[in-house]
Amino acid sequence: MAEALSTAPAGETLEQAYVRVAEEIAAIVAGETSETARFATAACVLAQNFAPRFFWTGFYVVDPLKPAELVVGPYQGTLGCLRIPFGKGVCGAAAASGETQLVEDVHAFPGHIACDSRSNSEIVVPVFRADGSLAAVLDVDSESLGAFGPEDRDGLEAICQVLLTA
Template sequence: MSSKAEQYEEVRKQIRSVVTGETSETARYATAACLLREMFGERFFWTGFYVVDPAKARELVVGPYQGTMGCLRIPFGKGVCGAAAETGETQLVEDVHAFPGHIACDSRSNSEIVVPVMGRDGKLAAVLDVDSTEFGAFDTVDQAGLEAICADLLTA
């Protein structure tokens, strides 16, 4: 059995090999969500992207994802995804019920990690949101792996 860090490196290579040369951001996000869910299974209860809506300043709209129904829109600064969008920093939350302003899109989610995705222009393009039904499901290995994938996602 490979380590979690090795699994992240493997899925990172898979994502890069599929999205390199792809011009559609939607296709890139869909590929990443699918391959992450396939690699990590049920631990990644909800895996997907909230994309910055160019028509509405400071608002995220649901993009490609794997899992139960997601919230349709999230304002910057609200909930875990909105906090990542507002600060431009990864949010690693062991217990979402203790997070101020948490948005419960699915009450079965208990922990969450949200990673900003920067566009080629250096501005926030989206956030990658991964939820788990387990408390404390994510750690710094997950953070490093997901940040590396997100750094590649729009530049490969």
């Protein structure tokens, strides 16, 4: 696996940056009951803290009327795909499996859905409600190949774990 690129401020490790960002997001959304507001806040804070490595940062939410389909939610970046069926592409794979997908080269991923051809690597993390149901997936794309590594997986999973429980 390629080594993940860091966009942490000078003197701060990527792990420390994720802890700081997670604390910032938790503080902002504390007491907020709207999932949309929580997702919008997280997308904004993540994009601002990890740009330019994070080319596209946002959420695809489970459509309550079509529970086997994701619909674009709050995001930062270029135009996103509007709908993604479970099992299709990286986001659909994360939704169907309930597991984080870390993809070094999206063009080599079977069934990849190209919402923006400039995206080359991707990490997608499921977001579960306190009751264990899938609410959404967090999708982060990079223009660089192999941009994401274990630090990103751990940091983003920690943020997603508290996003709807804080």
